[in-house]
Amino acid sequence: MPEDNLLKAIHGPQDIKEMNLAEILELGKEIRDCLINNVSNNGGHLASNLGVVELTIALHRVFDSPKDQIIFDVGHQCYVHKLLTGRYEKFQSLRKEGGLSGFPNPEESMHDILKTGHSSTAISSAVGLLKAFQLNGENDRYVIAVVGDGAMTGGLSYEGLNNGGRMPGNLIVVLNDNDMSISENVGSFAAYLSKIRSRQGYFKFKDILTRITTGTPLIGKVFYRFFQKIKQALKSFFYQGNIFEDMGFAYFGPIDGHNQKTLERVLKRAKNLKKPCLVHVKTVKGKGYSYAEDQPADFHGLSSFNVATGEHGKKVKPDFSDIFGEELCRLAMDDHRICAITAAMGAGCGLSEFAKTFSGRFYDVGIAEQHALTFAGGLARNGMKPVFAVYSSFLQRGFDQVIHDIALQGLSMTLCIDRAGIVGEDGETHQGLFDIPMLLPVPGISIYSPTSYAELRCILRNRVLNGTGISAIRYPRGYEPDMVLPFHHLEEPAEYTGTSKELCIISYGRQVVNCLKGIRLANLQVSFLKLNRIFPIEEQLVRSLMQFKKILLIEECYQTGGIGSYLGNLLMNRHYTGYYRNFGIDNLFLKSGKPDDLLAECHLDGASIAKMIRKFEEYPE
Structure with missing residues (x-):
């Protein structure tokens, strides 16, 4: 690592406030x-952080964190903030x-106000934080929400703006615009107006005019209102205004986000x-590193890479997302009713080829999962076959739409849940562990969890073409198992292997592999039941389980509200008299780590499962 002479001397934001421009x-x-x-060593979000270096420095020089609270929407652009708040070492x-x-992460530093990881939440959080300051009489404190232009495709941002703009107080929204134009500016006059409005001389003149006109008895306020109307008329004619000012915010910008x-x-x-202000800042993703500037999407979230060449790990074989995309393209060739929907995750969900081949049936709605689901319901109502591909953790944002706008209406669609289960390094906000407990109570839903690519293809084909109601197909990040699986009936809801009548192990999805490893390590004669359709479990299958003296269900899901709890209720209702146990993840938020390490930490690796099986097998008859 380079010397970082200035950086390593920073223990908090106060250390940069007295630096001169050359030092900054x-x-x-x-x-x-x-x-x-x-x-380059650890992986992570590079381009977005390179783009906010000057902005983050400016925020910490102008405001007084943590007295003034800075909220980063989504949060992946917080690396510079961490470096400036004493975490260099x-x-x-x-x-x-x-x-x-x-x-x-507030557990790391008092400068981190909230744990963030999902989009479009910062403005609403900021409004609440500021209101709490006001209720406590702390009117000298500021709250700053740093929001990307992508987050402005999410409706929650506008809900926050709608309420924040009408609330007096020290609320500042910084719009980090690194891709698209939010409001259309017209010609050179707009640029000139923006330049003037960003100069202190303009603001001093405006303040003086305000004091003179409003301070003059009788006619002062009349003149001030007259000047305001003239200004607004000129601005509307030349500049066309913008939504932020209409919502009650003083608007500044767009300004150069790399001019300190x-x-x-x-x-x-x-x-x-x-008063509520919105500062519109234009930045360049990947600023200062040519490879990231040229290919910001490739350097958004990535694994380790070569600094000198910009080369980074590329997939050498297809993963679950790719297989999903390939199969959906194959199905769409023969059925013009199939439509694909994504919420700003087209490439991540494997839909890049579908977008090129079937552009008229591909819909990227932005970071708007609620709209995506209700939109899918509308498509389904009028005869289309919508397929919504979404990360498990982001599906949480559209729960009401699943219930009200699809299930309640009796509509049919396919919900393809990517990144289901433990995801890894992105940590607490991105683990895909809530989709099963969330979806189980939804009337009429069917949930599938394939272990292999062949199963994913088969289930996807069957549900897209023939499914009724909501068909949810969940699959993990990454690749299918290398081991040969002893299962052959891809279209069956479940399949047994083994002949033991004593102990039956049950699992589904990725965890099938670790269970089979555990059975081999335990070196015991057991039966194994692999669930392809994890909900609903048909009555005939429940009856078949009554023959076993002991049943152990192991899943990569929270124990509370998972398939184990559901199956336990079914067995209890049939008066099962043997020993039943379901084992999953404790109800806690899993932090960052490699998936295999986190699985081992949760006792869901092969070795841990072997110990679990031996212990359970020793239970009394």
Whole structure:
């Protein structure tokens, strides 16, 4: 790692407040070097963090964290913030088990206000934080929400703006625009107006005019209102205004997010207004590292890479997401009713080829899972076959739509749940452990959990073409198992292997492999039941389980509300008299770590399962 002479001397934001401009610019270079070197080893979100170096420095120079609270929407762009708040010495542990989180984490620092990981939440959180300050009489404190332009595709951002704009107080929203234009500016006049509005001279003149006109008896306020109307009319004609001002925010920008002096000047101005402000900042993703600037999407979230060449690990074989995308394309060739929907995760969910081949039936709705599901319901109502591909953790945002807009209406669609189960290094906010407990109570739903690519293809084909109601297909991040599985009836809801009548082990999805490893290590004669359709479990299958003296269900899911709890109720209702136990994950949020390490920590690896089987087999008859 380079020397980082300035960076390693920073123990908190106070250490950068007295630096001169030359030192600040050098600090920015050191931060970028530190980001590139650490992410190249540990993986993580690089391009977004390289793009907010100057912005984050400016925020910590203008405001007083943690007295003033800074909230990063989504949170993956918080690495610079971590470096400026005393975590340089631990930065090499980023995204490692027991190390720094890749997202804000109040357990690490008082400068991290909330754990964030999902999009579009920051503004609403900021409004609540500020209101609490006001109720406590702490009116000198500020709350700053840093929100990306992508997050503005999520409706919750506008709910926050709608309420924040009408609430007086020190609320500042920083819109980090690194891709698309939010409001359309027209010609050179708009750029000139933006430039003037970002100058202190303009603001001083405006303040003086306000004091003179409003301070003049009788006619002052009349003149002020007149000047305001003239200004608004000119701005509407030349500039067309924007939604933020209409919602009650003073708007600044767009400004250059890599000009340190301008950033600090405008943020100070917004701070001095003491009213809701929105500062629109234009930044470049990957700034300062040519490979990331040229290919920001490739350097958004990635594994380790070669700093000198920019080369990083690329998939050498297809994963579950790719297989899903390939099979859906194959089905769509023969059925024009099949439509694919994603919420800003087209590439991640394996839909890139579908988007190219069937562009008229591919819908990326942005970070708007609620809309995606209700939109799917509308498609289904009028005869289409919608398929919504979504990460398990992001599906949580659309739970009401699953119930109200699809299930209640008796509509049919396919819900393809990617990243189901333990995901790994992205930590608590991204583990896919809530989809089963969330979906089990939904009337009419069917849930499938394939272990292999062949099973995924078979289930997807069957449900898309013939499914009724909601068909949820969940599969993990990564690849199918290398081992040969002793199962052959892909279209069956479940399949047995083994002939023991004493002990039956049950599992599904990725965990089937670890269970088979555990059975082999335990070296015991047991039967094994693999569930392909995990819900509903048909009555005939429950009856077949009554023959076993002991039943152990093992799943990569929370014990509370999982398939084990559901099956236990079915057995109890049939007065099962043997020993039954379900084993899953305790109800806690799993932190960052490699999936295999986290599985072992949860006692769901092969060795742990072998011990569990031996212990359970020794239970009294």
